[in-house]
Amino acid sequence: MNPSTGTTALLARPVAAALLACIALSSQAGTPSFLCSKAKTWLEKTVCASDRLSELDLELATVYARLLRVTTGETQKKLAAEQNRFWATRNDCRAKPDPVGCLDTLYADRIATLRARPDFTEQRPTQVELPPETLSSVGEGWSKSLGKYRKAIRACLRRAPAPAKAVVAAWNDEQRDNAVGVRMQGPNDEIWMCVAAASGLEVFSLREPNEYETLPEPGPTYYPDPSSPPAGACGTPIQILDENDAPAGWLGPSCAPKVAKPVEPEPDPEASPEVR
Numbered sequence: 001m002n003p004s005t006g007t008t009a010l011l012a013r014p015v016a017a018a019l020l021a022c023i024a025l026s027s028q029a030g031t032p033s034f035l036c037s038k039a040k041t042w043l044e045k046t047v048c049a050s051d052r053l054s055e056l057d058l059e060l061a062t063v064y065a066r067l068l069r070v071t072t073g074e075t076q077k078k079l080a081a082e083q084n085r086f087w088a089t090r091n092d093c094r095a096k097p098d099p100v101g102c103l104d105t106l107y108a109d110r111i112a113t114l115r116a117r118p119d120f121t122e123q124r125p126t127q128v129e130l131p132p133e134t135l136s137s138v139g140e141g142w143s144k145s146l147g148k149y150r151k152a153i154r155a156c157l158r159r160a161p162a163p164a165k166a167v168v169a170a171w172n173d174e175q176r177d178n179a180v181g182v183r184m185q186g187p188n189d190e191i192w193m194c195v196a197a198a199s200g201l202e203v204f205s206l207r208e209p210n211e212y213e214t215l216p217e218p219g220p221t222y223y224p225d226p227s228s229p230p231a232g233a234c235g236t237p238i239q240i241l242d243e244n245d246a247p248a249g250w251l252g253p254s255c256a257p258k259v260a261k262p263v264e265p266e267p268d269p270e271a272s273p274e275v276r
Contacts, residue, residue, distance in 0.1 A: 033061035141219030151200030
């Protein structure tokens with residue numbers, strides 16, 4: 001995906017959601033790391049139209065994502081800068097006599113360079129197979145505003161009586177100016193309602209919901225632990241990056257409500273047998 005589209009992530013431009021479902025255009029057979037049905041630029045269309053380039057694009061996204069998982073600090077920043085320079089050079093191939101061959105060489109060389117790094121590993125720390133993506137690209141429902149809610153969410157997480165495993169909703173609180181309401185899920189699925197300043201400097205209230213109030217509808221589930229989503233997370237969460245390209249946790253679909261299985265009544269041993 002062309003850097004000029006405005007998506008700026010550590011993984012750079014590939015869209016992580018496309019790894020789950022890339023709907024190719026009728027003339028496109030490839031399945032790269034971004035959504036071919038939304039391809040607009042010359043680069044995107046060229047990659048999508050070639051099986052070989054699509055495979056290389058997906059392989060590069062996977063290799064790069066694995067390196068992101070094992071690098072930190074200045075090493076990760078340097079890796080990201082190198083990768084951004086690579087993304088930018090791809091458009092140079094458009095002016096070459098053989099643009100497709102040029103892209104093929106660029107991708108193959110970059111993949112070989114990353115695989116040759118001593119910190120590269122084929123092992124993955126979690127079962128999640130998606131590379132990181134910017135929050136602005138994958139946010140849905142309330143999570144579209146997660147960036148501006150995160151300071152309040154962090155304040156609520158710090159005040160929670162136990163480590164919260166998920167945030168299932170956040171909203172602008174109507175009772176206070178510049179305040180955010182947060183619905184959190186505890187380690188044993190207990191629910192906590194929190195109201196904090198949008199700046200994160202103050203928590204106004206933290207309580208359990210009462211049985212008479214109407215709770216905000218849960219939307220996408222935000223898992224704040226940047227290392228991995230908790231065991232039992234619903235669906236396949238996507239690792240997200242904040243506006244500074246730093247890991248910001250995981251976003252996944254909301255969990256379907258559990259339906260209690262009806263309890264069969266115990267037979268009464270003293271009851272009279274049915275007369276037939």
